[in-house]
Amino acid sequence: MSDHLIVFDTTLRDGEQSPGASMTREEKIRIAKILERMRVDIIEAGFPAASPGDFEAVRAVAETITDSTVCALARAVGSDVDRAGEAIKPAVSGRVHTFIATSPIHMRDKLRMQPDEVVEHAIKAIKRARQYSDDVEFSPEDAGRSETDFLCRVLEAAIDAGARTVNIPDTVGYNLPEEFAALIVELMERIPNSDKAVFSVHCHDDLGLAVANSLAAVRCGARQVECTINGLGERAGNASLEEIVMAVRTRQDMFSCDTRIETKYIVPASRLVSNITGFPVQPNKAIVGANAFAHEAGIHQDGVLKSRETYEIMRAEDVGWAASRIVLGKHSGRNAFRSRLAELGIQFSTEEKLNSAFARFKDLADKKHEIFDEDLQALVTEQGLEHANEHLRLVSLKVCSQTGETPNAAVVLSVNGEEKRAEASGSGPVDAVYKAIDSVVGSQSELQLYSVSAITSGTDAQGEVTVRLERAGRIVNGHGADTDIVIASAKAYVNALNKLVSPSQRTHPQSGQAI
Ligand code: KIV
Ligand code: ZN
Numbered sequence: 001m002s003d004h005l006i007v008f009d010t011t012l013r014d015g016e017q018s019p020g021a022s023m024t025r026e027e028k029i030r031i032a033k034i035l036e037r038m039r040v041d042i043i044e045a046g047f048p049a050a051s052p053g054d055f056e057a058v059r060a061v062a063e064t065i066t067d068s069t070v071c072a073l074a075r076a077v078g079s080d081v082d083r084a085g086e087a088i089k090p091a092v093s094g095r096v097h098t099f100i101a102t103s104p105i106h107m108r109d110k111l112r113m114q115p116d117e118v119v120e121h122a123i124k125a126i127k128r129a130r131q132y133s134d135d136v137e138f139s140p141e142d143a144g145r146s147e148t149d150f151l152c153r154v155l156e157a158a159i160d161a162g163a164r165t166v167n168i169p170d171t172v173g174y175n176l177p178e179e180f181a182a183l184i185v186e187l188m189e190r191i192p193n194s195d196k197a198v199f200s201v202h203c204h205d206d207l208g209l210a211v212a213n214s215l216a217a218v219r220c221g222a223r224q225v226e227c228t229i230n231g232l233g234e235r236a237g238n239a240s241l242e243e244i245v246m247a248v249r250t251r252q253d254m255f256s257c258d259t260r261i262e263t264k265y266i267v268p269a270s271r272l273v274s275n276i277t278g279f280p281v282q283p284n285k286a287i288v289g290a291n292a293f294a295h296e297a298g299i300h301q302d303g304v305l306k307s308r309e310t311y312e313i314m315r316a317e318d319v320g321w322a323a324s325r326i327v328l329g330k331h332s333g334r335n336a337f338r339s340r341l342a343e344l345g346i347q348f349s350t351e352e353k354l355n356s357a358f359a360r361f362k363d364l365a366d367k368k369h370e371i372f373d374e375d376l377q378a379l380v381t382e383q384g385l386e387h388a389n390e391h392l393r394l395v396s397l398k399v400c401s402q403t404g405e406t407p408n409a410a411v412v413l414s415v416n417g418e419e420k421r422a423e424a425s426g427s428g429p430v431d432a433v434y435k436a437i438d439s440v441v442g443s444q445s446e447l448q449l450y451s452v453s454a455i456t457s458g459t460d461a462q463g464e465v466t467v468r469l470e471r472a473g474r475i476v477n478g479h480g481a482d483t484d485i486v487i488a489s490a491k492a493y494v495n496a497l498n499k500l501v502s503p504s505q506r507t508h509p510q511s512g513q514a515i
Pocket of ligand 1 (some may be wrong): 014099139141142169170171172202204509
């Protein structure tokens with residue numbers, strides 16, 4: 001059995017399926033580049049049949065990434081497989097991942113297919129995918145609730161048809177570690193051609209067991225894990241890449257394999273994904289949470305000062321928790337700015353975009369003298385958002401907040417190029433700003449989440465605001481950053497409203513649509 005554990009990152013596909021986490025082509029490229037630097041083996045870049053935009057994004061990732069395999073997802077249907085195959089064509093190494101549900105409930109109520117038809121669709125899709133790449137992965141969706149006899153049948157046929165990787169998804173996060181590990185062992189033992197394929201696992205976190213289930217399977221012979229940065233993903237999310245990688249690396253006494261991951265990129269990747277998707281990382285999240293290496297209790301601090309191993313099982317710097325470095329300042333020139341961004345994996349497609357980012361940087365450096373990598377990341381994300389959404393723009397904002405008085409806000413917005421003004425008061429300055437904006441836009445949306453955090457330390461740090469809006473079942477996230485948190489709040493709200501008005505015609509890969 002191989003001692004290499006393949007890391008298959010699906011932040012750009014399953015992660016993107018989190019409500020409100022959709023990413024633009026440029027954002028996907030930025031995340032893909034850091035995953036590549038981290039030495040992720042396979043990057044699942046998206047579901048090309050979902051929309052022309054998704055197709056373009058996967059293709060752009062395939063054109064850019066050279067050191068990781070780029071994978072595209074397809075339902076087990078000819079047209080999906082063709083879109084996926086076309087999208088990964090430019091890749092140095094490309095994979096098509098096709099799937100079909102195999103649990104009784106999915107076959108009966110979602111697909112409305114007999115088991116024989118499911119096997120037939122799987123075989124056809126795999127053979128078709130092999131016309132685009134020798135590297136084909138097959139997943140029996142909802143394997144965790146499928147009958148083992150049927151799984152053996154469909155997986156044997158899939159391997160015969162040319163699948164080199166067979167992935168066992170616990171799609172709804174239902175399994176327990178012992179149960180899931182036993183399933184992997186039984187499948188590997190009973191399927192006659194199981195030695196011709198790599199066994200992979202893909203676990204969701206509905207019961208908080210995605211990482212435990214994945215690790216239990218790895219200990220029993222699975223040699224690919226599917227995971228996402230920060231555990232992003234449908235509902236409660238997917239198994240988190242950082243937790244799996246660090247568990248395997250830290251407990252080498254318990255695993256007969258390891259990944260090739262450069263762990264020092266874990267924290268920067270976590271921040272980038274959080275910054276782009278607007279999903280904050282909880283402070284007590286393992287490995288990447290702000291408190292993951294903070295020692296509060298006096299007794300712990302005493303122990304760590306005497307010998308760090310008393311309470312630390314990993315080194316903060318090994319996962320990228322370096323103290324933030326001041327990288328640029330007010331006097332830095334365009335070349336220094338360009339080269340630091342290049343080191344962060346950010347390149348602009350045109351000189352005009354670089355110039356506009358540089359102008360923003362100068363504005364920021366006037367307000368905040370020390371500019372950190374995190375500030376640069378936020379600046380680039382904001383610029384990308386504005387380019388993507390031209391409908392609504394914040395022109396100016398004036399807020400009056402004083403003890404004993406009701407806060408008041410006056411905003412000027414550009415709506416499709418036309419300037420509109422509004423004033424409102426509210427229980428606090430942010431409430432007043434949101435009411436003023438809403439009196440212009442009339443969004444009829446519900447604010448589900450508002451969160452603010454500091455990008456770096458110090459009172460001159462930029463505040464990063466995330467909002468989540470819901471309207472008629474559609475959820476969008478917006479975010480904004482500024483040294484003034486009320487302005488950051490306004491930017492985040494405008495960003496979310498822009499997403500709400502832009503039409504979304506993406507097909508969800510796992511929806512109940514007939515295939
Ligand atoms: O959770 C799941 O079953 C999936 C499949 C498409 C692999 O994401
Ligand atoms: Zn999934």
